[in-house]
Amino acid sequence: MFLHRLRKPVLALAAIAFAGSALAQSYTTSDGKKLDIFFVPTQHQVVKRMLELAEVGPNDVHYDLGSGDGRIVIAAVRDFKAKKGVGIDLDPQRIAESKENKDKDKLGDNVQFLNQNIFETDLSEATVVSMYLLNSINLRLRPKLLKELKPGTRIVTHAFNMGEWKEEHNESVDGYQVYLFIVPANVTGKWELSQGERRIALDLQNEFTDLNGTATVDGKPAEIRNARVTGTKIRFTIDLDGKPVVFEGTSDGSTISGAGWSAKKS
Ligand SMILES: C[S@@+](CC[C@H](N)C(=O)[O-])C[C@H]1O[C@@H](n2cnc3c(N)ncnc32)[C@H](O)[C@@H]1O
Numbered sequence: 001m002f003l004h005r006l007r008k009p010v011l012a013l014a015a016i017a018f019a020g021s022a023l024a025q026s027y028t029t030s031d032g033k034k035l036d037i038f039f040v041p042t043q044h045q046v047v048k049r050m051l052e053l054a055e056v057g058p059n060d061v062h063y064d065l066g067s068g069d070g071r072i073v074i075a076a077v078r079d080f081k082a083k084k085g086v087g088i089d090l091d092p093q094r095i096a097e098s099k100e101n102k103d104k105d106k107l108g109d110n111v112q113f114l115n116q117n118i119f120e121t122d123l124s125e126a127t128v129v130s131m132y133l134l135n136s137i138n139l140r141l142r143p144k145l146l147k148e149l150k151p152g153t154r155i156v157t158h159a160f161n162m163g164e165w166k167e168e169h170n171e172s173v174d175g176y177q178v179y180l181f182i183v184p185a186n187v188t189g190k191w192e193l194s195q196g197e198r199r200i201a202l203d204l205q206n207e208f209t210d211l212n213g214t215a216t217v218d219g220k221p222a223e224i225r226n227a228r229v230t231g232t233k234i235r236f237t238i239d240l241d242g243k244p245v246v247f248e249g250t251s252d253g254s255t256i257s258g259a260g261w262s263a264k265k266s
Contacts, residue, residue: 029091033117036137039068039094042158042176047075049173050156053180054128056080063088063126065118065133065141070098070111072130077111082128087113088121123148132158139163151185151251152231165208168230184209184229185251193247195261200238202263211236 027035042050050072056062060083062076067087076082089095098113114121118141123129126149131138138160145155157179161167167179184206193200193215202224204213211227215238225244227236234256235248249258256263 029093031092033090035090037066037134039091040132041068041071042132043174044071044075046158046173046176046178047072048079049171050130050158050178051076051080051128053169053171053178054130054154054156056082056128058083060084060127061125062086062128062130063123064130065121065123066090066131067098067113068094068132070094070101070113073098073111073113074101074105074107076128076130077107078105084110085112086126087111088116088118089113090115090117119144124150127153129153129155130157131155131160133160135160135163146183149183151183151253153183155181155183157181168209182209182231185232185234185253187211187229187234187251187256190266191256191263192266193256193261193263198240201266 027038029035056076058081060076062073062082062085064072064085064087067073067089070087073085073087077085087098089098092115095113095115102111102113123144129145129149131141133141138157139162142162142165149155159177161170161179162181165181167181169180171178186206188205191202191204193202198217201216202213204211206212206229209229211229211234213224213227215222215224217238217240222238222240225237232250232252233248234251235246237244237246239245247258247261249256249261249263254265
């Protein structure tokens with residue numbers, strides 16, 4: 001049973017890995033553009049779980065990067081009531097199929113399919129992004145995702161992760177691996193934290209969800225521990241008067257606000 005469950009994704013991934021050399025022709029669209037990866041659809045039960053993990057709802061704008069036959073975008077709007085869905089695929093054949101599928105479901109202008117390169121697409125309006133690409137493509141996309149997407153944007157990937165950017169969650173759906181990432185706020189820099197009369201100088205660095213730095217309390221250095229950024233939420237511990245104090249707050253870029261404390265970028 002276990003081996004049977006593993007077999008499908010392993011075969012799909014092996015096919016993708018093999019394709020680079022043996023099926024080079026599959027990488028070219030009918031109008032001569034070079035694809036980074038050819039079309040392999042995500043199974044419907046996996047699509048459903050990816051959209052559940054991303055908690056897609058009526059306030060969301062969903063983008064599928066390399067949207068294939070459009071199934072993830074269509075499900076986001078049809079089944080999860082996203083206010084807008086955008087599929088981007090370089091292959092005109094996939095875009096034509098997606099539009100046919102959208103028409104079958106009688107969906108309106110809030111479902112769009114764009115025949116363009118994901119690397120040349122402005123992603124900034126997305127609140128949810130899905131991807132079934134390759135590890136190497138995810139890594140090439142990573143700086144663009146971190147630059148263009150707002151902190152808090154959810155990214156769900158099928159089969160491939162984001163390297164050192166650790167996921168919030170991963171699970172297997174019938175043997176297919178899925179990952180959830182949340183775009184972290186950038187809190188790198190110097191901050192002045194106020195908690196009542198107390199002032200703490202913070203020098204923070206965050207890479208992806210990891211948060212490191214130093215605190216200066218009453219002129220003395222203090223360690224920052226258990227620190228992490230999850231979307232716009234920041235959490236860290238500093239020892240004050242010999243006792244660990246947990247700070248939890250939300251960043252809007254120039255301030256971090258928590259219960260009984262706030263910090264301003266200096
Ligand atoms: C593995 S399929 C995934 C399809 C769909 N997202 C799904 O999960 O069912 C990858 C898709 O990416 C498209 N693609 C590959 N390189 C691309 C690029 N640079 N820009 C846009 N689309 C691309 C392919 O045409 C293909 O449809």
